[in-house]
Amino acid sequence: MEQEKHKLREKIVFCFESLLTLIRKYLSEKGIKIADLNERSLIKKLNSFIDSFQVSKIQGLHTFYRHISRGFTPVKRDSERFIKQVEELTEIFDPSKPEKIKRIVEIIQTVTDNIIRYSYEEWARDHSKKLVETAKRVQRVSEYMANIGDLEGIYKYYSNLLKEFEESQIGQLLEDNDKNDLKSEYEKIQEIYFMH
Structure with a gap:
């Protein structure tokens, strides 16, 4: 408390x-x-x-x-x-803040949709439930932050998520199969966030 x-x-x-x-x-x-x-x-x-x-x-x-x-x-x-x-x-x-939020959320949506799609592939079969749960959690949190207009919160959440993924089994699985979209899209999110 x-x-x-x-x-x-x-x-x-x-x-x-x-x-x-x-x-x-x-x-x-x-x-x-x-x-x-x-x-x-x-x-x-x-x-x-x-x-x-x-x-x-x-x-x-x-x-x-x-x-x-x-x-x-x-x-x-x-x-x-x-x-x-x-x-x-x-x-x-x-x-420009609402537009930045919209563009970042669109990227996150694509990343999480891809993670859900990967969960059906052969290499991910043993971890499919965890992949879907992770993707849906990321969608929920980023949508909530977008609804309250928290651009800073979305950016920090994504940055922390990236670190968390590096140390997690799911992150390693995606990395090993060259499917870590979370990492590959980070540069785009940074560009949008710091854009003037």
């Missing part, structure tokens, strides 16, 4: 700090000197560029983030709402 709360706190902090990074980049591109600005002043500077309602929302989320970063434990429902709102606001500063 305590570990789950800790993970939730970490996700909230990471999520909002990612938004702050985008805000800094956005303001710099607008010619605003941001070096000496604290977080509150940084957010106030947005008033010249975006809707005041959205600025108020960011200010409210910033207050919540500060409580969390000082050790306050959030309720799960509030945390989920916070993360969803931050993800929505992120799109103001990174309009």
Whole structure:
């Protein structure tokens, strides 16, 4: 339980700090000197560029983030709402995000469909159930993250999955049969994720 709360706190902090990074980049591109600005002043500077309602929302989320970063434990429902709102606001500063998510999810879908297809092949017969289970789990998690707009989460999940696969029996099986699409498609996913 305590570990789950800790993970939730970490996700909230990471999520909002990612938004702050985008805000800094956005303001710099607008010619605003941001070096000496604290977080509150940084957010106030947005008033010249975006809707005041959205600025108020960011200010409210910033207050919540500060409580969390000082050790306050959030309720799960509030945390989920916070993360969803931050993800929505992120799109103001990174309009390409929904398109990136769509393209990455399409690649993951192709990779997992291939894994399911491989499960019917002779070399995979002894592990077919495990292959299908793995593919469906990857589909479920990436679809969930896509639905909440968590581009960062999808990318990190895929990166961790790649490491996990390297050490797993399933990963080794795919590698031995030259069918490790998870690995071969990673470069494409990186390109999409870091694309400006």
